[in-house]
Amino acid sequence: MGEAEVSAQLRTCAGARGWLVGDGCRDAPFPGLLCCKRRAPREEPQKDHMLPITGIPTTIARGMVGFRDLFCRKEGFEHVSRYVTGLIVSPNKTLQGIYDLQVWGHDTPSRRAMHEAVFEARWDSQALIQRHRAIVAPDHRGRGREVISVDWTLAHHERGPHIFGVDLAYDYVEKRTTRFQTVVTAVIANRYVIDGLEVIVQDPKALKEEVAYLEATVKDSYEQMEEVRKRVLELLHHRHHQLEYRKRTEIAREIVQQLEEEGQFPEAHYAFDNGVLHLELTRYLESHGKHWVSELECSRHIQWYGQWCRVDVVAAELKREHPESFRAISVQCRNGEKKPYWAFTKTVRLKRYGRKRLVIMHEKQDLTDAPRFLVTDALHWESGRVIETWSYRWASEIFHEFGKQVTGLESAQVRKEEAVNRHFRLSCVAQSIIQRAPASESTSERYAFADGKITYGQRCRAIGREVMRSLLELMRHLFTAGKSCEEVLEILMPA
Numbered sequence: 033m034g035e036a037e038v039s040a041q042l043r044t045c046a047g048a049r050g051w052l053v054g055d056g057c058r059d060a061p062f063p064g065l066l067c068c069k070r071r072a073p074r075e076e077p078q079k080d081h082m083l084p085i086t087g088i089p090t091t092i093a094r095g096m097v098g099f100r101d102l103f104c105r106k107e108g109f110e111h112v113s114r115y116v117t118g119l120i121v122s123p124n125k126t127l128q129g130i131y132d133l134q135v136w137g138h139d140t141p142s143r144r145a146m147h148e149a150v151f152e153a154r155w156d157s158q159a160l161i162q163r164h165r166a167i168v169a170p171d172h173r174g175r176g177r178e179v180i181s182v183d184w185t186l187a188h189h190e191r192g193p194h195i196f197g198v199d200l201a202y203d204y205v206e207k208r209t210t211r212f213q214t215v216v217t218a219v220i221a222n223r224y225v226i227d228g229l230e231v232i233v234q235d236p237k238a239l240k241e242e243v244a245y246l247e248a249t250v251k252d253s254y255e256q257m258e259e260v261r262k263r264v265l266e267l268l269h270h271r272h273h274q275l276e277y278r279k280r281t282e283i284a285r286e287i288v289q290q291l292e293e294e295g296q297f298p299e300a301h302y303a304f305d306n307g308v309l310h311l312e313l314t315r316y317l318e319s320h321g322k323h324w325v326s327e328l329e330c331s332r333h334i335q336w337y338g339q340w341c342r343v344d345v346v347a348a349e350l351k352r353e354h355p356e357s358f359r360a361i362s363v364q365c366r367n368g369e370k371k372p373y374w375a376f377t378k379t380v381r382l383k384r385y386g387r388k389r390l391v392i393m394h395e396k397q398d399l400t401d402a403p404r405f406l407v408t409d410a411l412h413w414e415s416g417r418v419i420e421t422w423s424y425r426w427a428s429e430i431f432h433e434f435g436k437q438v439t440g441l442e443s444a445q446v447r448k449e450e451a452v453n454r455h456f457r458l459s460c461v462a463q464s465i466i467q468r469a470p471a472s473e474s475t476s477e478r479y480a481f482a483d484g485k486i487t488y489g490q491r492c493r494a495i496g497r498e499v500m501r502s503l504l505e506l507m508r509h510l511f512t513a514g515k516s517c518e519e520v521l522e523i524l525m526p527a
Contacts, residue, residue, distance in 0.1 A: 083121055084524050086135040086506045088113045089498035092120075095465035098167050103155050111141075111149035112458070119462045121496050125440030127151075135506070135524055150458075151451035161230060161457045162294065168220075168227040168464055169296040178222045178300045179424035180229070180291065182284045182308050185432040187213040187233075187442045196449045199236035215441075215456070216283040218291065220300060221427030223366055225467050228431055228460035230287045231441075233452055237277040242270045281310035288313060292320050301325070303425040311384055318409050325422045328405035334390060335381040347392045347403045350376055355399060358392075361416045365423050374399065377415040382407065391415045431463070438492065439463050466491050 088096075088110065096113045103109040118130030127150065131143045172178045189198045190211050197213040214234040220227050246266065254260045278286075284304070291297065302317055302324040309326040317324050330344035350357055358374040365371055375393040382388055391406040393415070408418050435441030439462040444455040469491040503524075510520045 082123070082133065082525075083496065083499055084135045084503055085114060085117055085121065085130075085133045085499055086502045087137070088117060089495055089502065091469045091495050091498060092117050092465060095461070095468065099160060099163055099461075102159055102163065103153075105149075105153075107141075108149040108153050108155070111146045112155075115146070115150050116458055116462050116465070117495075117499070119439045119459060120466060120492060121499055125443035126445045128445075135503075137506075151446055151448075151454055157450065157454045157457050160454075161460065164457070164461055164464065165229055165291075165294065165296050168225075171225055171468075172220055172222055172227070172297060172300070175222050175224060177420070177424070178220060178297065179421055179427075180288075180297065180300045180302050181219045181221065181425045181428040182217070182288060182302060182304045183219070183425070183428040183432070184214060184216045184234075184280050184284075184307065187215050187436070187444075189213065189442065189444075192445060194447050195444065196447055196452045197233035197235055201236075213452075214280065216280055216287065217428060217431065218284075218287045219428040219431045220297060221366065221424050223368065225464075226427045226431055227464050227467075228435070229291060231453075231456035231460060232283050232287065233449070233456070234278065234280060234283060235276070235449070237273050239270075239273060239277060242273065246270060281308060281313065284308050285310065285313045285316065289316060292316075292322070301421060303422050305425065314385065314409065323408060323410040323413070323421075325406055325408045325410075325418055325425075327422070328390070328407045330405060332405070333383050340383070343390070343392075343405050344403075347376075347405070350392070351399050351403075358394060358399060359415070360397070361419075363416050363419045363423065365420070366427065371395075372397075373415075373419055375415040375419065377418070379411055387411065389413060389418065391418045393419060434488065435459055435463060438466070438488070466495070469494050 092113055096109075096116065100109055103112065114134060115127070115130055118133060119125050122130045122133055124130070124132075127147055128143065131146050134146075186203065186205070188203075188210060189195050192198055193200070193211060195213070197215075198211050199214070200209065200211050202208070203210050203212060214236070216232050216234060218229040220229055251259075251263075254263065288302070301322055303326070304324070305327045306329045309328075314324060314326075328343060330342070332343050333340045334343050334346065335341075336346050358376050361373050361375055362370045363373055373393045373395060374397060375391055377389060377391045379387055380390045385407075388407050388409055389411050391408075392403050393406065394403055395401050406418055406422050408421075410418070413421075432441070439459045441456065441459050444452050446452055446455065466488060471486050471490045471494040507520060507524075510523065515523075
């Protein structure tokens, strides 16, 4: 994926809706793209538009029809569909903000009723995300290379200490202590669409605090049996929390296992960074005939001429002694653009991982830039194919930032785990609906930079136009029925 696609998608969407994108950060893959783990900028208050939602837009209704049988009650399904609509068009993507924009054609339900239908009713969010994967799977078959990216991001909630998964910890991107959720995601991408397949929040578990408490309250002896009983219970609870805690790599492994058991994407290989790379994950993929590409830490040791050496030391030696070993190649990125690289590749042995293909690549011909290290189990792949597959990993960056700025990935103001999972999974559904929204080429001057391409911003605007049309039709009906301006205003925006 190149800088051009980032500009054409993220910045187009931001420019079309008045959202901010930012100037990028050092951890972003390309200039101007915010790092997926960085907090998404908020909309400026003066640019927020309160557009009353009088019904479910046609595009949303068409995208949600495949989930109807997962909901028992028609009213509950309507609430969820309106919630998904609000995730796209509402400037405030919390349930309260979405509910405040609703205009009902019948007896107005309470906000509590909408909250119960979306977050508490007995519909299965796991079944919903499985159905979502089944719905989007046909769009990833027979359309060229498809890659599943497993990654993680930070969802910030500075004012929500009681939201599930929120932890007060150090944010290494913003270089300060703040509150956030650690979210593990799986995203599939081809040259045409990017779809979220799963979003899971890591439960931080205050294990360090528990250990500090246990160490501070330890006694040499206990005189009363009640004290012994209390101490044993504390130790058992701590052990129980240790067994419940799941690392990011364990969550990623469970997501991949679920995807492979469903078998919806039989041709997709995997790409991830060194924060997800784990021995159990790679062994599982290899046992199921799937290839994977991962970025490698510079401190990893490889076997080089019979000795274990750091991979960055090997790269420095090659650049100094044998610069001709870096071969010039041209790689076709996800957006179709070709980008030059200078790469060295060789089958080496990694500790614990065994024989793998290593690729050391530079983006400058004089090799003065910092090298990247890629590793894959596909020993027969050439360096160009490895780099091309790995480039699809950046699709998760777009998914994260698009979710944070457009579909409310950081707006889950709910406390329970199931409610948070429902919000994230409905956000995945909303993103896929936007990408499949019908939109025609715009002749507006504001889209001149898109060069005739239909962008995410235009698709969001098309859904907004459907909401506006529904609003205008309701107003026409009310005025035809003899309602005064004050009466119509009270219906659309109660005092």
